[in-house]
Amino acid sequence: MSDLVVVAFDDEQTAFRVRDKLARMSKEHLIGLEDLVVVVRHQDGKTDVKQSMSLAGLGALSGSFWGLLIGIIFLMPLLGLAIGAVTGALAGHLTDYGIDDAFIKEVSETVKPGGSAVFMLIKEVTPDKFLKEMEEFRGTVIKTSLTDESETKLREAFGEAPEEKEKVAAPAV
Structure with missing residues (x-):
């Protein structure tokens, strides 16, 4: 605790x-x-x-990774990277972590x-x-x-x- x-x-x-x-x-x-x-x-x-801590930055990094991975699977890695980065940054910004x-x-x-x-x-x-x-x-x-x-x-x-x-x-x- x-x-x-x-x-x-x-x-x-x-x-x-x-x-x-x-x-x-x-x-x-x-x-x-x-x-x-x-x-x-x-x-x-x-x-x-x-x-x-900037959760938006961490979210963008994580989202970029997952977006790139999914984009590679569907043969659109750059689009997946961009969408993943934006959604990850948004999710990180909206997350209330810590205090x-x-x-x-x-x-x-x-x-x-x-x-x-x-x-x-x-x-x-x-x-x-x-x-x-x-x-x-x-x-x-x-x-x-x-x-x-x-x-x-x-x-x-x-x-x-x-x-x-x-x-x-x-x-x-």
Whole structure:
């Protein structure tokens, strides 16, 4: 099962730096990501969403292969290639993979103007090394599907002060 983590930053560039760090960590097999999205909310209030994977491109590639194969069978390889590429790109564009687009839009509205956020759908991670790598970034954890203990460690790694729990005195006997 994958874990969702959303972290907001005070500027527009930090989320991209986190994305680059995560890409490097992925190559080193310290983290496995199902999806990664960067959201930037400009000063004028406009929001840019940068998906890490282009499903339209993957669909076009897959569709081209199958279209070419079917086109060869019916002695029209170029027509099959073209039709396969178009239908594959369209299918890839319409496919919603990873983090739900409506959720991204809803949460991105909470990012303050001039800020950014990174949405991570993590399928596997080496927690101690991940937390150490994230310490250089200062951010605010907005949403997670982590356990309370893991979320607290994540918040500390991003420089958030631990939330003070209200201490309830035990009744006197």
